[in-house]
Amino acid sequence: MKTYYFDHCASSPMLPRVVETMTELMKLQYANASALHRSGVEAMKLADRARSSVAERMGALPQEVVFTSGGTESNNLAIKGAVNKAARTIKHVIVSEVEHASVYECARQLEAEGVQLTVLPVDESGRVDPNDVARAIKKETVLVSVMHVNNETGTIQPIREIGEIVAGHPHVKFHVDGVQAIGKVPIDWKRWGVHLYTGSAHKFGGPKGAGFLLVKDGVELKPLFGGGNQEQGLRSGTLNVPAIVSMSQALRLTMESQNERRQRMYAMKRRLQDIVAKIPEFVVNGIPTDAVDPETLAAPHVVNISYPGMRPEVMIHMLETQGILVSTQSACSSKTLQPSRVLLAMGHNAERASGSLRISFGDEHGMEDIEILGERLVQVVSSLKTLERNMK
Known part of the structure; x- marks a missing residue:
């Protein structure tokens, strides 16, 4: 049986040319690359060319690109680096309730060390209200960290609007976790007033263990x-x-093919949401399918x-027997089997937050794959309903 990998938010396959x-x-x-001999100098030249290439694609200067091991390190460097560098006795950090664990738990660590922390709520679609950011900033604030694209729901945060608010407070730095955004949505981090922007290679067809912080x-x-x-x-x-x-x-x-990819993926997403809407047991989390201009929101x-x-691990394993690989929550949190912190923050009850599936696709997928996915979802739900009836 052919396997269909629908877990690109966790990690994408390396592009064939990149593997080569x-x-x-x-x-x-x-x-x-730090060695002084010829081989070391050649290695550094390659790294410098790569730095210039990343800078060009991301609208940065070469000296603004810091290479790291990936998203978690970049997020920690941005948050702890900014907080620990700030020349203040009392320090205050603002994050949202729906941040990736590498931001959320990092902020909680700082709170345990004495840093004041404000965790912003989100609405039912998972979006932060910029007005909440404005109300939360105070003279002790040193950093605001709000992700660009949510790793569970795909919701796009109002980064430009938040950046405009932060710009009115010169003592505050603005960090954005862009791991799920690169190659999927437009990015203009400097124009939006962002000071620190995170990227991770294995989310856009590169190798694990490599990332950057702008x-x-x-x-x-x-x-x-x-x-x-x-x-x-x-x-x-x-x-x-x-x-x-x-x-x-x-x-x-990835950036060269971004526009074509976005349109193709939005078409697949709309089709999948249409299929799911006809399966009464499922509900869609995040931006509603009938939202005005959903492509700017998700x-x-x-x-x-x-x-x-329904327990998500049951659904995941049943789909796997049908050749479909999906996940629940983020890969970092999926083994906890706890209700999704993100969905709870969006106001959903524990049953809904515990029974979620995240389906994420990539360059190898086409509309035929979405149709097959839809068929397998119907089959699994039918099997689950039979199990439920037999257990009563």
Whole structure:
């Protein structure tokens, strides 16, 4: 039976050309880029070219690109780096209730260390009200962190509006976790007033273990750890040149095809939502299907649905027997089997928040795959209904 991988929010397959590039580089470019000999200099040149390429694609200056191991490190460097660098005795941080764990738990760690924390609510679609941001900022505030695209529901946050509010407070930095946004939705981070923007390679066809943090020129951070002073002193550690170069190639390929991909994925998303709407046991979480201009409110590659009262692991395993791979919540939280923190924050009850499935697709999918997915969802629901009747 053919397997259909619908878990791109957790990790996307590496693009074939990127696999070739990384394989070749691992054979040839094993020198330390900090070394002074010829091989080391050649490795650094490759890293510098990759930095310039990432900067060009992301609307940044080369010196504003800091290479990291991925989204979690970038988010922690942005948040803890900004807070620990701030010259204030009392410090205050603002995040939303629906942030990825690498932001949410990072903020909670800082709170345990004495930093004041405000966690902003969201509406039923998972969006932050910019007015809540404005009300939360105070003289002690050093950082606002709100994600671009939610990793469970695909909801797009009002980043531009929040950036305009933060811009009125020069003592506050604005961080955006853009891991689920890159290659899927338009990004103009500087124009939106963002100071720090996170990216992770394995979400856009690159290798795991590679990512970046865009740090606007003039913004100062305290490093997470000491070492060899690489990456302008912000991220010590030997540069993973094969992964960095491969990430830059994946980003280039992804951004070059972004417009075509977005339209194709939105069409698939609309079709999947139409199919789900005809399955009474399911409800769609996030931006409603009849929303005005939904493409400005939700990313094209993810659909979140719930079967209230049904354990998600049962659905996931039954779909897997049908060749369909999906997930529940984020991959970082899926093994906890707890109700989704994101869906609870959106006002849904525990049954709905516990019975959610996240379906996310990528470049390898077409409309035929969505039709097959729809058929398998119908089959699984039918089997589950039979099990429910037999248990009564």
